[in-house]
Amino acid sequence: xxxxxxxxxxxxxxxxxxxxxxxxxxxxxxxxxxxxxxxxxxxxxxxxxxxxxxxxxxxxxxxxxxxxxxxxxxxxxxxxxxxxxxxxxxxxxxxxxxxxxxxxxxxxxxxxxxxxxxxxxxxxxxxxxxxxxxxxxxxxxxxxxxxxxxxxxxxxxxxxxxxxxxxxxxxxxxxxxxxxxxxxxxxxxxxxxxxxxxxxxxx
Amino acid sequence: xxxxxxxxxxxxxxxxxxxxxxxxxxxxxxxxxxxxxxxxxxxxxxxxxxxxxxxxxxxxxxxxxxxxxxxxxxxxxxxxxxxxxxxxxxxxxxxxxxxxxxxxxxxxxxxxxxxxxxxxxxxxxxxxxxxxxxxxxxxxxxxxxxxxxxxxxxxxxxxxxxxxxxxxxxxxxxxxxxxxxxxxxxxxxxxxxxxxxxxxxxxxxxxxxxxxxxxxxxxxxxxxxxxxxxxxxxxxxxxxxxxxxxxxxxxxxxxxxxxxxxxxxxxxxxxxxxxxxxxxxxxxxxxxxxxxxxxxxxxxxxxxxxxxxxxxxxxxxxxxxxxxxxxxxxxxxxxxxxxxxxxxxxxxxxxxxxxxxxxxxxxxxxxxxxxxxxxxxxxxxxxxxxxxxxxxxxxxxxxxxxxxxxxxxxxxxxxxxxxxxxxxxxxxxxxxxxxxxxxxxxxxxxxxxxxxxxxxxxxxxxxxxxxxxxxxxxxxxxxxxxxxxxxxxxxxxxxxxxxxxxxxxxxxxxxxxxxxxxxxxxxxxxxxxxxxxxxxxxxxxxxxxxxxxxxxx
Numbered sequence: 001x002x003x004x005x006x007x008x009x010x011x012x013x014x015x016x017x018x019x020x021x022x023x024x025x026x027x028x029x030x031x032x033x034x035x036x037x038x039x040x041x042x043x044x045x046x047x048x049x050x051x052x053x054x055x056x057x058x059x060x061x062x063x064x065x066x067x068x069x070x071x072x073x074x075x076x077x078x079x080x081x082x083x084x085x086x087x088x089x090x091x092x093x094x095x096x097x098x099x100x101x102x103x104x105x106x107x108x109x110x111x112x113x114x115x116x117x118x119x120x121x122x123x124x125x126x127x128x129x130x131x132x133x134x135x136x137x138x139x140x141x142x143x144x145x146x147x148x149x150x151x152x153x154x155x156x157x158x159x160x161x162x163x164x165x166x167x168x169x170x171x172x173x174x175x176x177x178x179x180x181x182x183x184x185x186x187x188x189x190x191x192x193x194x195x196x197x198x199x200x201x202x203x
Numbered sequence: 204x205x206x207x208x209x210x211x212x213x214x215x216x217x218x219x220x221x222x223x224x225x226x227x228x229x230x231x232x233x234x235x236x237x238x239x240x241x242x243x244x245x246x247x248x249x250x251x252x253x254x255x256x257x258x259x260x261x262x263x264x265x266x267x268x269x270x271x272x273x274x275x276x277x278x279x280x281x282x283x284x285x286x287x288x289x290x291x292x293x294x295x296x297x298x299x300x301x302x303x304x305x306x307x308x309x310x311x312x313x314x315x316x317x318x319x320x321x322x323x324x325x326x327x328x329x330x331x332x333x334x335x336x337x338x339x340x341x342x343x344x345x346x347x348x349x350x351x352x353x354x355x356x357x358x359x360x361x362x363x364x365x366x367x368x369x370x371x372x373x374x375x376x377x378x379x380x381x382x383x384x385x386x387x388x389x390x391x392x393x394x395x396x397x398x399x400x401x402x403x404x405x406x407x408x409x410x411x412x413x414x415x416x417x418x419x420x421x422x423x424x425x426x427x428x429x430x431x432x433x434x435x436x437x438x439x440x441x442x443x444x445x446x447x448x449x450x451x452x453x454x455x456x457x458x459x460x461x462x463x464x465x466x467x468x469x470x471x472x473x474x475x476x477x478x479x480x481x482x483x484x485x486x487x488x489x490x491x492x493x494x495x496x497x498x499x500x501x502x503x504x505x506x507x508x509x510x511x512x513x514x515x516x517x518x519x520x521x522x523x524x525x526x527x528x529x530x531x532x533x534x535x536x537x538x539x540x541x542x543x544x545x546x547x548x549x550x551x552x553x554x555x556x557x558x559x560x561x562x563x564x565x566x567x568x569x570x571x572x573x574x575x576x577x578x579x580x581x582x583x584x585x586x587x588x589x590x591x592x593x594x595x596x597x598x599x600x601x602x603x604x605x606x607x608x609x610x611x612x613x614x615x616x617x618x619x620x621x622x623x624x625x626x627x628x629x630x631x632x633x634x635x636x637x638x639x640x641x642x643x644x645x646x647x648x649x650x651x652x653x654x655x656x657x658x659x660x661x662x663x664x665x666x667x668x669x670x671x672x673x674x675x676x677x678x679x680x681x682x683x684x685x686x687x688x689x690x691x692x693x694x695x696x697x698x699x700x701x702x703x704x705x706x707x708x709x710x711x712x713x714x715x716x717x718x719x720x721x722x723x724x725x726x727x728x729x730x731x732x733x734x735x736x737x738x739x740x741x742x743x744x745x746x747x748x749x750x751x752x753x754x755x756x
Contacts, residue, residue, distance in 0.1 A: 001324065001325070001377060003325070003374030003375070003377055003379070004382070005373055005374025005375065005380050005381070006374055006375070006376075006377070020674075021674045021675040021677055022643035022677070022678045023675075023676065023677020023679075023680065023681060024674055024677060026581075026677075026678060027677075030578075030581065062671040063671065082674070083667075083670075083671055085585075086583070086585040086667040087585070087667045087671075089585070089667075090586075090667070114582065117582075118582060
């Protein structure tokens with residue numbers, strides 16, 4: 001089994017060899033390490049993407065907007081991803097961002113995962129019918145178990161989820177009430193002596 | 204009195220970093236301290252009469268076990284080479300996480316001796332190989348088998364029976380990734396498992412030499428005297444492989460240097476020095492001078508450094524004994540200021556190391572701060588402004604920005620990775636091929652480029668917009684934001700200039716390892732010695748913390 005350190009190093013060097021800058025290569029090294037750690041086929045997709053770059057060109061998406069449509073070619077997932085991550089703080093005011101035709105979109109995914117950590121918000125990524133919930137770069141929840149190569153994402157959308165609870169106030173209160181059973185009811189003596197500050201803490 | 208930390212523009216110059224020496228902060232010393240109450244055991248020793256076979260040594264405590272597995276092989280004289288291009292060695296080692304089964308040993312027997320072309324697993328933590336100093340090893344075997352102890356002078360000159368030529372860890376060749384083990388308290392200090400490997404290898408070399416001598420003449424042979432063993436270390440040949448490490452791990456480098464600088468600052472701030480502390484300082488200093496005289500090197504460069512150090516130290520000791528009184532306030536600060544005025548870099552840094560000796564209370568907490576969670580500082584704060592980045596460069600790289608990289612001498616070399624061994628190398632870009640595949644280690648040049656590009660950008664613009672057009676400089680944008688928080692993270696020198704001495708980078712790292720006897724064999728590789736004078740494994744539970752100055756050699 002390859003170590004994550006080897007995966008990072010080889011991905012970084014291969015990315016540089018594929019003519020990306022060293023700085024971007026560093027990002028891709030970290031990303032592929034992340035994908036493989038989460039059980040997603042990073043190496044496989046990176047390898048096939050770099051092979052396909054020998055045969056065709058991809059469009060560089062430098063400025064991310066609410067709607068990102070290709071003029072002709074498919075978007076490069078690395079350039080689109082790095083710019084999304086870099087620009088995420090200005091993009092989070094938008095509710096949803098859409099992309100058309102991103103090549104090898106699994107390579108785009110770790111940038112979104114890291115963006116989720118940067119802004120401290122959960123992000124919901126949809127690649128055609130595949131859904132990914134990105135939890136602050138700590139985990140990725142998906143409705144798809146994919147071990148293969150995903151050559152293209154025709155329609156992609158990213159939703160910035162609000163930092164809200166995924167449970168009702170009632171559910172919270174019920175559980176809170178149960179948790180209170182670990183507390184000790186204070187009698188006068190405890191009130192007087194156990195806190196240290198006494199009954200009056202005004203000075 | 205409040206003393207400021209030393210200026211990174213002075214400390215982080217290569218000439219200064221290349222003058223660092225081992226200290227109480229060094230990893231091999233902190234390793235011994237951490238493992239002194241672990242139970243040491245020789246678990247397996249199955250060698251033939253020539254010393255070839257398998258041995259296993261372990262440290263264990265509270266159900267945690269680390270085992271060194273040694274494979275000693277027959278090696279044709281013609282195949283013995285310390286160079287990284289070698290493919291066979293006298294012995295190969297791995298540090299195993301736990302107690303290996305027979306099946307593990309069988310598996311590793313096929314992989315460990317192959318080193319870089321073998322495959323290890325997440326159960327193995329570090330990997331290394333070593334060659335005998337044949338001259339010394341044979342002499343010791345010959346002497347012991349005749350019932351006499353070997354010639355101390357010869358041993359003293361070399362300092363070891365074996366020298367390692369590489370020690371790998373952190374996920375290389377399938378070894379365990381750092382994330383698997385980083386939360387273990389006993390290894391919360393850099394390179395602790397690498398140090399453990401080297402330390403146990405040292406024990407193996409003594410057991411092997413005794414074993415071979417005994418087999419040579421079972422009736423007459425005696426064991427190598429324990430005091431002689433204690434005064435032998437493990438040699439190490441090391442080259443450029445180490446140099447990029449300190450560039451590629453900026454926050455880790457900062458934490459090492461910051462620990463050293465904080466120690467110095469805290470010691471200079473001590474108002475009244477206790478007699479016992481000044482006595483210990485003076486004692487260590489005087490005893491250490493003997494070690495300097497035992498450095499043997501053919502390198503003119505190093506000979507000159509040793510000579511200057513030796514002379515400066517003698518002048519300093521004379522000053523200390525005849526013109527200095529430790530009863531004055533802030534005595535160590537006085538000493539430091541005197542050194543800066545009267546001594547060279549080598550001597551200043553040597554004495555700085557010595558100053559730490561009496562102060563466990565200052566040093567011990569710093570040892571625990573010398574690792575780094577590098578991932579936490581990887582992301583670029585792209586919402587910051589161009590103006591802010593420019594200010595960082597002006598403040599943190601002021602001398603670098605004065606270098607003119609259009610001059611050939613400032614742009615002479617390039618760093619690359621050799622295809623043969625995947626190891627870093629340095630070459631002249633105007634004479635050799637390959638500069639188009641240059642590694643991102645020309646930080647000074649790229650920082651200057653970044654500054655020039657920023658100067659053409661709108662100050663109020665944000666970094667995300669700058670990067671969208673200038674991703675070729677992304678690697679140095681990241682570094683600049685790191686250096687803003689970690690001022691000792693960057694070498695304040697030109698690593699591609701004509702006058703670069705790469706072994707300065709190696710010496711910096713090796714000094715933190717705790718190496719001694721720096722012996723440069725060229726400007727790109729050197730030999731050193733580790734653990735010379737260190738307590739033997741069975742003496743660990745009761746040893747002198749200042750063992751490094753007790754060496755007889």
